[in-house]
Amino acid sequence: MIEIISKQILKIILLLLAVSVIAFTLVTLSPVDPVQQYLLGAGAVSPAQRVQLEAYWGVNAPPLQRYLNWLCALLRGDLGTSLIYRRPVMDIIAERFLNSFALMMCAWLFTGIFGSVLGCIMGMYKDKMPDRIIKKLCYILCSAPTFWLGLIILLLFSVWLRWFPIGFSTPIGMLNSDVSIWQRLYHLFLPALTLSLVSFGNIALHTRQKLIDVLNSEYILFARARGESDRTLLLRHGLRNTLLPALTLQFASFAELFGGSVLAETIFSYPGLGSAVSAAGLNSDVPLLLGITLFSALFVAIGNLIANILYGIIDPQIGKGAGL
């Protein structure tokens, strides 16, 4: 087991390296001059500072050297200074990651719980009314753009009904030290809901399919013949065999989650990594952009790693179950 994991970790490191190359190349190709951008935004830079900046960016150096400079700085833990925030990129990522992580975990829980529950309902009542209605709903959700749903939610729950705040992660005007966890959750709710709608449809439909497969299998037939009720069937046999695959799918959908958070956070002005990366791109904040890209790749890679491990665990179980 440990061997497999260490091999995976090596793969991840290689992956991150490759991602950094791609990201750096893309950013270098941009017609925007990073130093010029910094200066335009900064407004006040002494000549000495300018020389320092140019050295950091290696403006006159060939791209390869620039990349190596950046990489060496990265390995030392220095991801550069953000243009927009005027602070080290590392600090910003650390701060905002917690916010984004909280958001993604909430959304993940919503998707997992509601997706599985609805999937089960659909599977249980296959082809009957509940199944048909919920299925149509899922299809529509899959087709709607996340940001549009987010806007509707914002309009409905924040502006019209005023049940929730219009954005941010903390109440306006409150000192950092005074904010409670309940308030954070309160501000978290709508963005998390929006984000959960991204993969919700998929999870529900997937769970439905898996449940149908399981319910059609032989051991279920046997259990039915023994006189077990529908409910027991579902809970004792169905859930066990569908939840784990659903969970695996969840872990593998980290990429979608992160991508969706970019949109959800922008709509709700939620200060997380998603809104930061969008702002970074728009304002040509290169260090921040690169930093978050790497980080997101790491995040997705970890998610995939966990999914792979889980899948390894599931397979033998299902194998055993089918052989009954």
Added chain:
Amino acid sequence: MNQILNCRTLNHRHILVLFTSIIGAMVIMAFLSGKLIPDAAAAVNISQKNLAPSLQHLFGTDWLGRDLFFRTLKGLSTSLTVGVTASLISAVIATLIGIAAAMGSKIIDSLISWLIDLVMGIPHIILLILISFACGRGLKGLLIGIAATHWTSLARLVRAEVLQLRSQQYIAVSRKLGKSNRWILIHHMLPHLFPQILVGVILLFPHAIIHEAAISFLGYGLPPEQPAIGIILSESTKYLSSGVWWPAIFPGLTLIIIVLLVDRLGDHLKLLLNPHTAQEQEDTH
């Protein structure tokens, strides 16, 4: 049981043909109408701003007085163009890479698999932002971005198919008869692959549109004068709270409907083309 199945499949095919023609007609109509509608119909007319939907203006007008119905159609056609172009480019890339992986040596295969993992390892939107940034934002960045992010799953599919085909008997026979790899590829494999690729493109296409809308919404896509659905929606958000809801709702609904329809079309096609799954799945719609 078989008789029932046969009946079902027949009906299914009929339904599918009907379905396809309706959707195809709608999509083509949306596309063409967008091109054919003169600029004037969706032009700025400030004296007519913020009118609610009426018979004259089916979707109402926006804050600059532009008729939303025509603007949406134009936007839709732009989005469709971008979506189709990007999907086609993606499909071509995916096919080439998939075939290369399956037909080439082991090393190439591992390399390509690793490449696919790499591209899938970066969240789509971030990659899109990066590419758009590299191209200085605008249409070019959008097309390249969407084409470059969507080829991965299709490539995997193509690779799996080709690998499977490779082990077929008639391929082995062809080889024995002295046909070159290229000949086998063109004459045996491609025809077999084609339906799969077609389904892949059709299923890819809604994702492409949604991503295009998302990226335009964030501000990376087309300028506001050349509308695509994403821009229309993004601009309309500003006026939502002032009670002008129709610029946000109608284009959004239109997008959802088109995406939904194309998605279902792709699903049906997939079922039809793959007899195995068609038999297993008793319920189709």
Added chain:
Amino acid sequence: MKIRRSALIELAFITLLITACRTSALTGPADVKKDEVIIAISSEPTSLDPTQGWGHGTTPLIQSTLVEFTQDMTFKHDLATDYSLSDDGITWTFTIRDDVTFTDGVKLTAADVVFTFETAKDSQSSLDLTFLEKTEAPDDTTVIFTMTQPTATFLGTIATIGIVPEHAYGDDYGIHPIGSGPFVFVQWNRQEQLILAANEDYYGTVPAIKKATLVFMDEDAAFAAVKSEQVDIALTAATLAAQDIEGYILHSVTTVDNRGMTLPVQPAGKAATKDGYPVGNNVTCNIELRQAIAYALDREYLAKVALNGFADPAYSENDGLPWNNPDVAIETDITKARQLLTDAGWQDNDGDGILEKDGIIAEFTCIYPSGDSVRQAVALAASDQIMDIGIKINVEGTSWDDIARRMFSDAVLMGWGSSNPYTSYSLYHSSNMLRDDYYNPEGYANETVDAYLNAAMQALTTAESYEYWKLAQWDGETGTAMKGDCPWVWLVNIQHLYYAREGLDIGKQQLHAHGASMPLIQNLKEWTWNE
């Protein structure tokens, strides 16, 4: 399993219940405290360091300045108790108060003033102190500024540079500033909010507002915030302001925040800027075309239709200010516009409604920053009107990066406006031509005007300088006005619009400069709630 399922449901239900009960605890104090204010503005400062531009053009609330620019556009003593200018106009001598302390308890002395100005000069920021040669402090309460030449606008510059403490200045001063101004810095969450508290030890009148929270939002988000009553006052745009919101009053402040089109005055093809961007436009370089546009526009109609009436016609960069030459105003005259074009040889030969001359078609592009709905509306409305006289303007929204590259060869919907006449110098002096600071991208240069501008800067009294500023605009024959060289076609002075909760008194607002965010709060120390 059964138990688990229902337990889950119960748990969910209970959580929901608790959340609902605690809703009031979640939103923070529901009642508006009558000495706190929440302000939604759209532009966030990059730094709170006056030497890097914080407070430039308005007031650096956290720090104090030597003099203050009042609503009547005169200078009032602030930190300074007295000042005088030498006869040759080169040396300014200021005497400052000796009872001022920074909020960390250390006394403010002339040495801090010297430190501030030296640091500001070195920083090469948006503050222009190139005419300042040196600053000295012979004792704790006297400061002497020596200029390289007489600079009439110096007082205006001084009024906006806050004094920073030498002993507490470091690299992160911009995010943790200490000052002696009416407000104290409390907390800053970038891209979210900035919290200030009243300075109880302020040497002047302590502000009535004890806590001010600045929230940074776009106008549409701010609008939503106002509708859900989460902010007390919010900046809004003309395109959104046609609504009434219960409990709030719409304030409109007249401004000198103008919008106009810069039109490249040089022909294309010859030059490029030092960064390699193309210069010149073969259509707009024709003066009769520029003037025709200027005369053909109905500015009142523009203001009414594009901006719901929340704007006033603009004829120059400084309408309404004491150094404005009233002669720059022109009447809408379409006949004259058409005549100008015909006389110069523009004709519509192919009947498509667009004029041509010598193979050049009267068509050009005007770019604006996408996302700015006001500029978009104004540009579109203007181009609509201009179509009537046969000139086609293609309006295009794009990013500021792109504008920075294209502004030397395309028309741009720009805006300026400040309470310091130095802006006119930056806009029109040939030494500032084609730089990347957005002031003179049209490449304008006129020797006579240069002479007037130089004279204005070096005038020994403000009154004298005003005369020269006016001459630079129009001296009877030439000038920067639209009836002269017309490098800018001025469109409107937008009004700054704010939704303010009933009962909030925002004091007497000065004539606002460019940018609606900082000008609103420059008199924050005079705000109060009416019971």
